[in-house]
Amino acid sequence: MKYNVAIIGSGPSGFYAAQALFKSEINVFVDMFEKLPNPYGLLRGGVAPDHQQMKSVSKSYESIAQNDQFRFFGNVNVGQDVKIDELKSYYHAIICCIGAESDRKMNIPGEDANGSHTATEFVAWYNGQPEYQNHKFNLNGKVAVVIGQGNVAVDVTRMLTKSIDELSQTDMTKCAIDALTNSSIEHVYMVGRRGPVQAAFTKLELKELGNLSGVNLNIHHDLTLSKSDQSEIEQVSKSRKNIELLTELKSKSLDKSANKHIHLMFNTSPVEIQTTNDRVSSIRFEKNELFGDPCSQKAIGTGEYFTLNCDLVFRSIGYKGVPLIGVPFDEKRGVIPNQMGQVVDLNNTIVPQLFASGWIKRGPSGVIGTNRHDSFETVDTCLDYLRTIDSEINNEIIDLLNKRNVTYVTFDGWKKINDYEINQGANVGKPREKVTSVKEMLKLASM
Numbered sequence: 001m002k003y004n005v006a007i008i009g010s011g012p013s014g015f016y017a018a019q020a021l022f023k024s025e026i027n028v029f030v031d032m033f034e035k036l037p038n039p040y041g042l043l044r045g046g047v048a049p050d051h052q053q054m055k056s057v058s059k060s061y062e063s064i065a066q067n068d069q070f071r072f073f074g075n076v077n078v079g080q081d082v083k084i085d086e087l088k089s090y091y092h093a094i095i096c097c098i099g100a101e102s103d104r105k106m107n108i109p110g111e112d113a114n115g116s117h118t119a120t121e122f123v124a125w126y127n128g129q130p131e132y133q134n135h136k137f138n139l140n141g142k143v144a145v146v147i148g149q150g151n152v153a154v155d156v157t158r159m160l161t162k163s164i165d166e167l168s169q170t171d172m173t174k175c176a177i178d179a180l181t182n183s184s185i186e187h188v189y190m191v192g193r194r195g196p197v198q199a200a201f202t203k204l205e206l207k208e209l210g211n212l213s214g215v216n217l218n219i220h221h222d223l224t225l226s227k228s229d230q231s232e233i234e235q236v237s238k239s240r241k242n243i244e245l246l247t248e249l250k251s252k253s254l255d256k257s258a259n260k261h262i263h264l265m266f267n268t269s270p271v272e273i274q275t276t277n278d279r280v281s282s283i284r285f286e287k288n289e290l291f292g293d294p295c296s297q298k299a300i301g302t303g304e305y306f307t308l309n310c311d312l313v314f315r316s317i318g319y320k321g322v323p324l325i326g327v328p329f330d331e332k333r334g335v336i337p338n339q340m341g342q343v344v345d346l347n348n349t350i351v352p353q354l355f356a357s358g359w360i361k362r363g364p365s366g367v368i369g370t371n372r373h374d375s376f377e378t379v380d381t382c383l384d385y386l387r388t389i390d391s392e393i394n395n396e397i398i399d400l401l402n403k404r405n406v407t408y409v410t411f412d413g414w415k416k417i418n419d420y421e422i423n424q425g426a427n428v429g430k431p432r433e434k435v436t437s438v439k440e441m442l443k444l445a446s447m
C-alpha cells in the first residue's frame, strides 16, 4: 500500500515531519509545497546571518530531500495556486507547517507610524526574503528602540551594532550590508516590560551582546531582586543564568572609545509612539512594577512616564500565525487548533486528513530543534490515521499544476540556485550571496 502525504511549508518543522514519515514502517511518498522558490523557511529567512553554525542544519534537510519518495514543489502558493480542499483529493494526509508569518500588535497610538517597523520586516529584509526587499529603514538617525527582549530583539539589536567587517563575512544581503555601512545609529535601546529575571532572551544570545567589539552594553537596572524574583531564579535556570551573566556584564567597565551603545531597559512599557513631520521622533514610556506569584509576575504601570527621543522603532513582541484558507484557525492564539497535531475545528471535532506542526501548531516559541520533537508527535498522530486507510489515491498533482501554468521549482532546481549563491558568495568572502528576486530564482532553477 502506498500513502501520499503533502507537507505545506519547507521550514524546520516541515523537514522534520518528512523525516519522521520516512522513518516509519509505512510506504509513504511526501510532496512538500513551498510558496517561495527556495526551501528552509525561517532557517534561511529568520535565523541571523551571523549564526551560520545554526544554519548548517540545512545539510540534514538536504539529505531528507534526497529520499526517492520525496518531491519539492517550490513557488507553489497553497491557498492560491491550489486550494487545501483540492489537495485533499491528491493526498491521504496534509501536514500544515506554515510557521507564524505575522506579528503580535501592541495596540498603542502611533504603532504604525512612519519609522515604526516590526522586527519581522527588518529580519526578513536583511535575510533576503524577496517580498521585503523594497522595505526602507531610516538608518540616518542616532537612536533606535527595540521593543521586547526576546532573542529576535537581540538579533535586531546585534545587527544594528555589529561591525560591518564582521557582517560582511555573513550571508546578510549586499543591499542590507550597504545600508548598515551608511547607518548612523549610535544608540540602541532594547526595552522590556518586565524585569531582568523575566527577560525572554537566553544566556548565549545575551553574551553575544556583551562581546560586540566597539560596543558598550549599558544595563539600566541595579539587578536588585524582589522576593518573587529570588524564588523565580531558584526555579527557572534560564533566569538564574541570565541574572548571573547580567551581573558579570554590569561589573565590566565601559569602553570609553566605543562608538555604539546598547541600552537594556527593564520594567518599561511604550504607551505611545510619537511623530514629528509624520516620522517617528519619540516614544512615551510608562514605568512598571511587577505583581503576582513567582513565574507569573505581571507588569503593571506605576503612572510614572518619561519620553525618549528616537529615530527608528522595531516592535519585537512575538510572531503570530496567519490562517490558511480551508483550515480551521484560532484567531486569538494565531494557531491551527489541534490535538497532538491532528487538526480540530473550533468545536474540538477532528478534521480528517489535516495535521499541523511547528509554530502554527504550538505558537511562536522554541528553537529549531524544538520543531523536531513537535513534528515527530504530529507524524505519530498522522500515522495512526493513515493506518486506518486502505485505498490508494490518484497523485497526479503535476498535471494540475501544469494545467494551471504554475511554474514550480523542484529540489534539483533549488540546488542550481543554491550553487549559484554559494559561488557568488565565494567571490566576496561570504558563505553565499542570496538571490533576492523570485524572477531571478526561477530563471536560475530552469537553467
Ligand code: NAP
Residues within 6 Å of the ligand: 104, 105, 106, 147, 148, 149, 150, 151, 152, 153, 155, 192, 193, 194, 198, 199, 200, 201, 205, 269, 316, 317, 318, 319, 364, 365, 366, 367
Ligand atoms: P519571545 O521570546 O516570545 O519574546 C517576546 C518579547 O516581547 C518578550 O520580551 C515579551 O515580554 C515581549 N512582549 C510581548 N508582548 C508585549 C507587549 N504588549 N509590550 C511589550 N513587550 C511585549 O519572541 P521572539 O523574540 O519573537 O522569539 C520567538 C522564538 O524564537 C523564541 O522561542 C526565541 O527564543 C526563538 N529565537 C531563537 C533564536 C536563537 O536561538 N538565537 C533567535 C531568534 C528567535 P513578556 O515576557 O513580558 O511577555
